[in-house]
Amino acid sequence: xxxxxxxPEAELRGRVQKLLAEVHPxxxxxxxxxxxxxxxxxxxxxxxxxxxxxxxSPRQQLTVLDEIQKHSKVxxxxxxxxxxxxxxxxxxxxxxxxxxxxxxxxxxxxxxxxIWCQMFSEPSAGSDVAGxxxxxxxxxxxxxxxxxxxxTSVAHLASWGMLIVRxxxxxxxxxxxxxxxxxxxxxxxxxxxxxxxxxxxEFNEVFFDNARIPHANMLGKEGQGWRVAITTLMNERVAIGxxxxxxxxxGAISQVVQLxxxxxxxxxxxxxxxxxxxxxxxxxMDNELLRITNQRARAAQRSGxxxxxxxxxxxxxxxxxxxxxxLAIDVLGADALAFEAGFELRQSGFESRTVEGLAKYQFLxxxxxxxxxxxxxxxxxxxxxxxxxxxxxxxVDKDVPWKDVPRS
Amino acid sequence: MPSDFVFTDExxxxxxxLRAFLxxxxxxxxxxxxxxxxRGYDTEVWQQxxxxxxxxxxxxxxxxxxxxxxxxxxxxxMEEMGRALLCAPFLGTSVFAAQxxxxxxxxxxxxxxxxxxxxxxxxxxxxxxxxxxxxDLAGIQLRAKGTGANATLDGEKTLVLxxxxxxxxxxVARSDAGLELLRVDANAPGLSRSAIPPLxxxxxxxxxxxxxxxxxxxxxGDQTAHFERVLALTCAALAAEQVxxxxxxxxxxxxxxxxxxxxxRPIGSYQAIKHKCAEMLVSVEMAKSAAxxxxxxxxxxEPDFVEAAALAKAYCSEAYFHAAADxxxxxxGMGFTWEAAPHLYFKRAKASELLFGDxxxxxxxxxxxxxx
Numbered sequence: 082x083x084x085x086x087x088x089p090e091a092e093l094r095g096r097v098q099k100l101l102a103e104v105h106p107x108x109x110x111x112x113x114x115x116x117x118x119x120x121x122x123x124x125x126x127x128x129x130x131x132x133x134x135x136x137x138s139p140r141q142q143l144t145v146l147d148e149i150q151k152h153s154k155v156x157x158x159x160x161x162x163x164x165x166x167x168x169x170x171x172x173x174x175x176x177x178x179x180x181x182x183x184x185x186x187x188x189x190x191x192x193x194x195x196i197w198c199q200m201f202s203e204p205s206a207g208s209d210v211a212g213x214x215x216x217x218x219x220x221x222x223x224x225x226x227x228x229x230x231x232x233t234s235v236a237h238l239a240s241w242g243m244l245i246v247r248x249x250x251x252x253x254x255x256x257x258x259x260x261x262x263x264x265x266x267x268x269x270x271x272x273x274x275x276x277x278x279x280x281x282x283e284f285n286e287v288f289f290d291n292a293r294i295p296h297a298n299m300l301g302k303e304g305q306g307w308r309v310a311i312t313t314l315m316n317e318r319v320a321i322g323x324x325x326x327x328x329x330x331x332g333a334i335s336q337v338v339q340l341x342x343x344x345x346x347x348x349x350x351x352x353x354x355x356x357x358x359x360x361x362x363x364x365x366m367d368n369e370l371l372r373i374t375n376q377r378a379r380a381a382q383r384s385g386x387x388x389x390x391x392x393x394x395x396x397x398x399x400x401x402x403x404x405x406x407x408l409a410i411d412v413l414g415a416d417a418l419a420f421e422a423g424f425e426l427r428q429s430g431f432e433s434r435t436v437e438g439l440a441k442y443q444f445l446x447x448x449x450x451x452x453x454x455x456x457x458x459x460x461x462x463x464x465x466x467x468x469x470x471x472x473x474x475x476x477v478d479k480d481v482p483w484k485d486v487p488r489s
Numbered sequence: 490m491p492s493d494f495v496f497t498d499e500x501x502x503x504x505x506x507l508r509a510f511l512x513x514x515x516x517x518x519x520x521x522x523x524x525x526x527x528r529g530y531d532t533e534v535w536q537q538x539x540x541x542x543x544x545x546x547x548x549x550x551x552x553x554x555x556x557x558x559x560x561x562x563x564x565x566x567m568e569e570m571g572r573a574l575l576c577a578p579f580l581g582t583s584v585f586a587a588q589x590x591x592x593x594x595x596x597x598x599x600x601x602x603x604x605x606x607x608x609x610x611x612x613x614x615x616x617x618x619x620x621x622x623x624x625d626l627a628g629i630q631l632r633a634k635g636t637g638a639n640a641t642l643d644g645e646k647t648l649v650l651x652x653x654x655x656x657x658x659x660x661v662a663r664s665d666a667g668l669e670l671l672r673v674d675a676n677a678p679g680l681s682r683s684a685i686p687p688l689x690x691x692x693x694x695x696x697x698x699x700x701x702x703x704x705x706x707x708x709x710g711d712q713t714a715h716f717e718r719v720l721a722l723t724c725a726a727l728a729a730e731q732v733x734x735x736x737x738x739x740x741x742x743x744x745x746x747x748x749x750x751x752x753x754r755p756i757g758s759y760q761a762i763k764h765k766c767a768e769m770l771v772s773v774e775m776a777k778s779a780a781x782x783x784x785x786x787x788x789x790x791e792p793d794f795v796e797a798a799a800l801a802k803a804y805c806s807e808a809y810f811h812a813a814a815d816x817x818x819x820x821x822g823m824g825f826t827w828e829a830a831p832h833l834y835f836k837r838a839k840a841s842e843l844l845f846g847d848x849x850x851x852x853x854x855x856x857x858x859x860x861x
Contacts, residue, residue, distance in 0.1 A: 330859070338859075338861065341861065342860075342861075358861055359853075359856075361856070362852045362856045362859075363852065365855070365856075365859060365861065366779075366800055366804055366852070367775075369800065370775045370779055370800075370804065373778040373779070373781075373782045374774055374775055377777075377781065380493060380494040380495060389770060389774055390774050390777070393771045393774045396767070396771055397771050397774075397775065458760075460767075461760075461764040461767035462760065462763060462764075462767075464766075464767035464770055465763035465764065465766050465767045466763070468767075468770060469743045469766055469770060470743070471747060471757035471762075471763050472747070472755050472757055472758040474760065
């Protein structure tokens with residue numbers, strides 16, 4: 082995105098006031114309000130005019146939010162279930178879809194009328210997602226898709242999905258992929274919950290059984306699927322990243338400290354207490370340093386001098402978080418043998434939990450921190466190669482036709 | 490505000506100039522030459538640091554002939570010095586002694602000693618630790634005899650930084666009020682100093698014995714709270730030095746991993762090595778956060794400085810030691826030789842980990858502050 086101009090603040094705020102005069106968040110439902118927000122170009126201000134934006138600097142989105150907050154107690158922010166559509170689907174559609182597709186999809190993504198999912202990973206293609214095997218074969222105006230996707234968030238709620246499939250098995254893996262947007266109601270598309278270690282299903286599997294997708298739904302050309310997918314994935318970092326505690330001692334560590342301070346008197350000997358206290362102190366240090374490192378990264382980015390401090394967050398957070406909840410369980414000691422929430426297989430809800438319940442849940446859930454969104458092993462490879470400049474691992478599948486590469 | 494973590498152009502210039510100076514005057518050859526001398530440093534380099542760079546008096550106020558800089562400049566200077574393994578009495582004199590004088594000494598003593606310290610003319614060392622192996626203030630048990638301005642000392646202090654070359658010793662002793670500061674000059678009767686053969690040749694330590702040695706009282710009232718903060722600043726400065734050293738170990742390891750070929754390819758292309766380097770990177774960045782935070786908190790005069798310093802000393806000590814150990818490992822057989830550089834950092838890392846209290850000691854302090 083080339084450097085976009087900045088709109089004078091007063092003018093931008095004036096436009097928000099115009100929107101609020103037409104529809105007020107306190108008296109309008111979210112979908113209606115957000116539809117109007119889109120029409121006024123205030124959905125993604127950096128998007129072009131006519132597509133929910135004004136073609137101005139993305140930083141100015143904060144001004145829009147600020148002006149809404151000044152005049153309304155209700156804000157109608159991005160619905161949580163729309164994160165994938167808003168953060169990844171929309172930029173991809175904007176970049177690669179036809180004008181008619183943009184006109185149809187972008188307002189519906191922003192308003193929340195259409196929830197989107199991302200269907201990239203497969204049982205045989207996780208870290209090596211480009212090696213995926215779901216297949217699309219041309220038949221007239223359609224492509225017939227067969228295969229299976231896995232770890233698909235909100236697929237059970239989605240109306241549309243982003244899909245990469247193999248359209249040419251005879252060329253090296255990256256060159257044989259194509260990208261589609263898929264109507265999730267297409268016959269042959271089946272969504273099944275994927276039950277996880279906690280007993281819930283946050284994610285789904287999606288099966289394609291001779292599902293027909295119109296050629297018009299291909300984004301980019303045949304064989305360009307990887308390039309289009311990169312656009313989607315680049316925006317994933319923006320959709321997932323950032324966040325974390327802002328204040329010293331806040332966040333997850335405060336829960337674990339609470340558990341430590343609530344421990345049963347006399348359960349630990351003096352020697353054991355000293356050992357456990359040291360572990361709690363180490364966890365406190367790790368969490369505090371993660372917080373400060375994120376602050377340093379933001380400061381460096383703002384001053385235009387990004388350094389390695391911005392790259393270590395995902396890896397550090399995953400490992401620190403796993404250790405934190407392992408510690409929490411150890412602090413609970415014998416009480417941790419009971420898992421009161423039970424393991425009934427169910428769709429994930431956002432259940433409220435006690436501190437003890439949270440610790441037991443997170444102990445299990447946090448195992449995925451070092452796996453989802455890039456495993457810690459892959460992150461170490463990325464840090465070693467892109468930050469430290471070490472040579473890449475030898476690749477045995479480079480330049481080999483996909484069909485000849487061993488799979489499991 | 491610490492959350493800003495903003496460095497100015499002047500800060501960047503300070504770092505660049507000091508790095509350039511140290512690359513010339515404290516390269517590996519210079520370090521190896523200095524470390525085998527009794528004094529342990531090159532007096533000419535010390536004078537240059539004082540006169541040309543104005544850094545010996547870095548935290549000494551301008552009114553006393555110093556540069557009048559603060560904790561952020563100290564952070565930068567210590568990182569660069571740690572990176573270069575500079576052999577110099579900087580930690581002992583420019584940080585520990587200077588801050589002790591500023592926080593605990595009477596104005597007459599400050600007016601006399603600070604300018605001499607800042608100009609490089611006098612090496613001043615703080616005699617604090619005792620042979621009981623303790624680093625907490627309650628471990629200070631040496632008492633001066635006599636009342637009034639002039640006292641005598643009988644006993645022993647140990648692990649005194651640059652104690653053998655000190656022109657003036659500042660002795661921290663127990664008093665009825667709590668802690669007090671006394672001054673003993675190098676030529677004082679009954680004073681004997683012996684060099685401790687150090688694990689880390691790049692930093693000289695001495696044992697100091699007093700036998701009916703005259704000592705001047707140079708503080709008034711209980712110095713416990715003041716000295717706690719002096720120690721915190723010294724530990725934070727040492728943590729910054731550890732960050733510089735750890736960063737250098739990461740660079741040495743990475744460079745070696747790129748250039749050493751085995752089985753037909755650079756060893757850094759093997760994940761065992763690559764991942765070790767990546768883990769070192771994470772550890773170094775976290776350590777940098779710890780030291781940076783501690784010194785920015787000090788600069789902003791915030792109340793949780795002692796806590797931040799404890800965190801920094803505990804974390805940076807371990808980060809440096811592990812980086813130095815991994816650096817040896819990645820260098821393979823070369824890492825085990827005297828000739829190659831890794832052992833120099835390894836020894837500095839372990840020694841500075843133990844100096845002023847090991848990580849467990851500082852974690853215990855931190856736990857008290859945080860209420861764990």
